[in-house]
Each structure stands twice: as structure tokens, then as C-alpha cells.
Amino acid sequence: MGAPVAACAAAHATSVLWCTEGRSPASIERAEQYGLEPVPTLQQLLVRSEVVISLCPPAAAEDLARDVAAHRFTGVYVEANAINSERTARIADLLASTARVVDGGVIGSPPVGGKSPTLYLSGPGPETALVEQLFVGTAVRTVVLGAGIGQASALKLAYAGFQKTSRVLVGLAYALAREHGVDRELREIAARRTDSYLAEPEYVAKAAARAWRWGPEMEEVADMLTAAGLPPQMLRAAATTLARWNDAKDDSDLTLSDALDRLTRP
Incomplete structure (x- = not known):
């Protein structure tokens, strides 16, 4: 899901980055297939990014958020993994001192071959609007559910x-x-x-x-x-x-x- 969603965001982003560090050959192949720009470390990715979209296996969601928090990321962090609302709230608290968190949930198949998933969002208005703007006119539709962290996850x-x-x-x-x-x-x-x-x-x-x-x-x-x-x-x-x-x-x-x-x- 991550690589084709990122490719859709490229329609309105200056660049779409991905971190090569520790990634599998399959992940590398997908990133290259969708034309994503590689950077060697997470720190370099965060320094250059205004928005980070986290789409990974559920078990890795909090570890990734901790790594991002350790680098004191100051942009918008979209927690778009299939995790429960309590974990989403913990991630929001973890990043709250520096970043602004948007709760997200993707429903549908990856945006390839004519398929059009929906990215549901909940969280602060300006931040959800920024994420929405990334996908205007693309195969990824967006719907804002409200201001509460946890609604999209639920x-x-x-x-x-x-x-x-x-x-x-x-x-x-x-x-x-x-x-x-x-x-x-x-x-x-x-x-x-x-x-x-x-x-x-x-x-x-x-x-x-x-x-x-x-x-x-x-x-x-x-x-x-x-x-x-x-x-x-x-x-x-x-x-x-x-x-x-x-x-x-x-x-x-x-x-x-x-x-x-x-x-x-x-």
C-alpha cells in the first residue's frame, strides 16, 4: 500500500522520499517502480520532509514513531496504520512535543489498476487539510471524519x-x-x-x-x-x-x- 499511495502524493509534493536503510529487496523494488526518491537515513528523510505518512505492519507502528520522535521531527505525522485508537493516541502523545499528528486509515485496495482507496483522516483542521491537498485529483480519495485522534483508526x-x-x-x-x-x-x-x-x-x-x-x-x-x-x-x-x-x-x-x-x- 505504501509505495503507490506515496506515488499519488507526488502529484502535489515537491518530492516524495523513502528511507533505504534496512529495507528489503522487495521494498526497494516497489519504491523504484513508483519513482520515489531514496535517502539513506531516517534523519535525512525527516529533515527534508514536511509531512510523514506512516504505513507499515501494525507491530512496527510505535517503534517507527519512537524513532521519528527521537529525531524531533517538527512536521505533520500521519499515523495511517491498522492499529487501535489507544495506540494511535499513544503515538500522538509521543510526538506531541514537536510534531502535529493526524490519525489516518486506508480502506480499499492499493491505488493501482484503476482502484481508488479512501484515506480517512481525523485530527486538527489545518493539518488534515494539508494532507487532503496532497491527494486532490489522485486515485486516493480523502474524507475527514472530525478533529478527534482515534476516529480514523476506529x-x-x-x-x-x-x-x-x-x-x-x-x-x-x-x-x-x-x-x-x-x-x-x-x-x-x-x-x-x-x-x-x-x-x-x-x-x-x-x-x-x-x-x-x-x-x-x-x-x-x-x-x-x-x-x-x-x-x-x-x-x-x-x-x-x-x-x-x-x-x-x-x-x-x-x-x-x-x-x-x-x-x-x-
């Missing part, structure tokens, strides 16, 4: 909890049906319900390849449910199920049969 996780847990349930449904030799019949039933994720069994393989990211997101949703006095067990179970696919990380050749095999016999 919306992102409310949607992600439903959407991703639904995909997990599809995988379990087809794995169970296959174990009893009735998976073809399940497909036939699902074909009559085109408004259901059950009618898209091939997507299970895509979910499996993304499970290493999705599982931690489900734990974030579970934490938010707990904080709201709502039962978190369904989301904890989804995270546990997704963990069975962790060894399929980013495997674009994975088939439905492969994914069900891993789910049934981890």
Missing part, C-alpha cells in the same frame, strides 16, 4: 474486522466442506448468493498470502472491542486461524487447494 478497524474475518470464515467453510467431500456443492450454493464472500472461494488464497499482516490487525480489533466492553473472542479466533497461513507470506502462486491444505494440516 473506522479502519471496524471495517477490517468484518471484512477480514469474513474471508477467514470462507476459508473455514470450504475446508470443512472439502474434508467431507461436499465442497463442490458448497460452491453451487454460494453461486446463487453472489452478494456473499462465500461466492469468491478463490480469494481464500489471497487471504492466506496476506495472513501475516491480517492476523495482527485482528488482534488490534480485539483490543478495541475489549476496551469498548464488547466481546473480542471472535476476532482472537480469526487471528489464531490466520496464523496457520503465516508460512504463505506474500506467496502469489498459492492456490485455493494449497491454502486449504495449510488450514487443515498446519
